Amino acid sequence: xTICSRLLAVFLLLVAPITASAQEFPSKPIxxxxxxxxxxxxxxxxxxxxQKMSELVKQPIIVDNRAGQGGVLGTDAVAKAAPxxxxxxxxSAGALAISPSMEKxxxxxxxxxxxxxxxxxxxxxxxxxxxxxxxxxxELVALARAQPGxxxxxxxxxxxxxxxxxxxxxxxxxxxxxxxxxxxAAPAVNDLLGQQVQMTxxxxxxxxxxxxxxxxRPIALGGRERAPTAPDVPTMAEAGMPDLIIENWYGMVAPAxxxxxxxxxxxxxxxxxxxxxxxxxxxxxxxxxxxxxxPEHFRDFVAADIRKWAKVIQDAGVVTAK
Numbered sequence: 001x002t003i004c005s006r007l008l009a010v011f012l013l014l015v016a017p018i019t020a021s022a023q024e025f026p027s028k029p030i031x032x033x034x035x036x037x038x039x040x041x042x043x044x045x046x047x048x049x050x051q052k053m054s055e056l057v058k059q060p061i062i063v064d065n066r067a068g069q070g071g072v073l074g075t076d077a078v079a080k081a082a083p084x085x086x087x088x089x090x091x092s093a094g095a096l097a098i099s100p101s102m103e104k105x106x107x108x109x110x111x112x113x114x115x116x117x118x119x120x121x122x123x124x125x126x127x128x129x130x131x132x133x134x135x136x137x138x139e140l141v142a143l144a145r146a147q148p149g150x151x152x153x154x155x156x157x158x159x160x161x162x163x164x165x166x167x168x169x170x171x172x173x174x175x176x177x178x179x180x181x182x183x184x185a186a187p188a189v190n191d192l193l194g195q196q197v198q199m200t201x202x203x204x205x206x207x208x209x210x211x212x213x214x215x216x217r218p219i220a221l222g223g224r225e226r227a228p229t230a231p232d233v234p235t236m237a238e239a240g241m242p243d244l245i246i247e248n249w250y251g252m253v254a255p256a257x258x259x260x261x262x263x264x265x266x267x268x269x270x271x272x273x274x275x276x277x278x279x280x281x282x283x284x285x286x287x288x289x290x291x292x293x294x295p296e297h298f299r300d301f302v303a304a305d306i307r308k309w310a311k312v313i314q315d316a317g318v319v320t321a322k
Contacts, residue, residue: 025085025262029060033089035074037067041203041286045119045250046090048282052273070157071095072105075253079107083257085266088116092250093161097305101313102159109306115298116252116266119274120288123223124165124201124246125208125233127216131195137220137239140199144175152178154188154197159318162188164309165201165222165246167316172243192216203248204230205287222246229287249305250288251298263295 030053034046043065050061066074075095081087096109107113126137132151134140144151155163158181170177180197182188185206191197193215200207204227210216211230220239221227236244252270254263271292273279283290293301312318 025265026057026059028086029062030085031062031064031081031087033074033078033087034063034065035067035071035077035089035091035095036065038065041122041205041248041288042071042090042092042250044286045283045288048279049090049119049270049273052276052279053269056269056272070099070160072099072103075113076106078253079112079255081255083114083255083259085254085258085262088252088254088266090119090250091253093248093305094159096251096253096302098159098161098164098309100306101310102318110299110303112256113253114256114258114263115295115302116254116263117270117295118249118251118291118293118298118301119270120283120290121223121247121249122203122205122286122288123221123227124161124248125204125211125221125230126165126169126199126201126219126236127192127207127211128199128219129192129195129197130215130217132198132217134219135217137234137236137241140219141173141175144173144177148176149178151198152180154180154182154192154200156185156188156202157181157183159313161246161248162201164312164316164318166199167318168246168312169201169241169244171312171315172241201246203287208287220244223289227287228284249291251302267295 032046032050034043036042046063050063054061066077071092072095075089075091078087078089099105100109128134134143153166155166185202188200189207192200207216208229211218218233220236221233222236222245224245226235254266274290274292280290
C-alpha cells in the first residue's frame with residue numbers, strides 16, 4: 001500500500017463515524033432553546049417550525065424557554081451546549097448582532113455559534129402619535145429640525161433594536177430627538193397612545209392593530225418592500241431614506257463545533273419545514289417573512305449586521321455596559 005493509499009484509508013476511517021452519525025441524525029429528541037418567554041415571535045416561530053420538523057424526522061422537538069437579559073442567557077445556553085446537533089436555538093438580532101457590542105456577553109456570536117439558517121425577517125415601522133403634526137417623512141424631519149431637542153422617541157429598552165433604529169434615524173437625518181427608554185414594547189406603546197412620547201420604531205406586528213385603528217400614524221416601513229398587511233405605508237426608500245433598512249430577524253443556531261454534515265441536516269429540516277404551506281400561513285399571520293438560506297449565507301448576514309449596529313453604537317455614542 002502506498003503512502004497516499006494509507007493516508008486515504010486513515011481519512012476514511014476518521015470521517016466514517018461523522019458520516020454515519022449524520023445519516024442517523026436525529027435519533028433522539030432535539031432541544032430548541034427560545035431565549036424569551038412563551039408567546040413572543042421567537043417562541044411562535046420555534047413552536048410552528050419545530051412541530052413541522054418533528055413530523056419530518058419523527059422525533060420530538062422540545063421547546064425550552066430560557067428568558068433573560070434580552071435573549072442573551074438563552075443564546076449563551078446553546079453556545080455552551082454539546083456540539084452534537086441536539087441543542088439549537090431560535091435567536092434574534094438583539095442577542096446575536098447587537099448585545100455583543102452593547103454589553104459584556106459570555107459568547108462570541110461568530111466563534112461560539114454555528115449558523116444554521118436565517119428563518120424570518122420582520123420590518124420595523126416608524127410611527128408617531130396622532131397629535132404630532134407630521135404625516136410623512138419630510139414633514140417629520142422638518143418638524144424635528146425646527147425644534148431641536150424638543151421631540152422624543154420611545155424604545156423598548158436601551159440597546160434594543162427600536163433604540164438603535166431611532167439612533168440610526170437621527171444619524172441619517174441629522175436631527176436632535178431625545179431617547180425615552182421603557183421596559184418593553186407594551187409600555188412604550190401605551191405612552192405613545194397617551195401622547196407622552198412622540199414617535200417610535202417597533203416590529204410591524206406589534207403596532208399594526210393601533211395603525212389599523214387609527215390610534216397611531218405610520219410614517220414609513222424599514223423593510224425593502226411594502227408589507228401586505230400595511231400596503232399603503234411607504235418603505236423608507238420610497239420616503240427618501242434608502243439607507244434606513246431596519247428589520248428584526250430570527251435565525252436558527254447551534255453550538256460551534258457541530259459537524260458540518262449535521263448542520264446541513266438541520267438546515268434541510270428547517271428549510272423543508274418553512275416550505276410547508278401551513279407553516280408559511282401561520283407565520284405570515286404574525287407579519288413574518290420566511291427566508292431559509294444556507295449556513296454560509298446566514299453567517300455572512302449576521303457578520304454584516306454585527307458591523308452595522310456596532311457602527312451605529314459607536315457613531316451615536318450609545319453608552320455600553322462593557
